[in-house]
Amino acid sequence: AQTVTQSQPEMSVQEAETVTLSCTYDTSENNYYLFWYKQPPSRQMILVIRQEAYKQQNATENRFSVNFQKAAKSFSLKISDSQLGDTAMYFCAFQTQGGSEKLVFGKGTKLTVNP
């Protein structure tokens, strides 16, 4: 069974600075997808970024980028130029390729951006 571990329950960063959230996972699959979801206080689940395991290039979406290390089973999220609106819970999630609907989530990291 796949597992996802987020080892940082809480983190804080100053506005405009850079922060990195960690995520490791365990799987015997070779093809899969990884996601970072943001959950603000409204509880809406918002997709931040996704990575296909077969792609060597790290995904980037504006101020958000990932460091995907397939051999190490590591998938960290870097937020550059942090903004107050980035304050939220961040969840790392794993999905096997091939139509399985099961997203396996980590327990989340609560990120606070301070002014």
Add this chain to the structure above:
Amino acid sequence: NAGVTQTPKFQVLKTGQSMTLQCAQDMNHEYMSWYRQDPGMGLRLIHYSVGAGITDQGEVPNGYNVSRSTTEDFPLRLLSAAPSQTSVYFCASRGYRGLTIYFGEGSWLTVV
């Protein structure tokens, strides 16, 4: 385009009561699923469906029932509510060839 719509947003139930959480999507997505989120936890899959008439169990299916009579709708039924089912419930959907899973806004359920 409303996306994934869940109703009700808030509900308080008494132990033993039954209720249905409604979920509808207007994106013609084949895949739909229900998750629950408990304090300090990520989301956990309850049930999912890969198309009309097809459903399957996820990680925590006990106490819940689903059906998928149309592509658009995927209701979640609590047959006899228990305090352990107090949680936030999320419905989600995606297209057959899509990678992005779209979530509804969540339904807050309290069982007393």
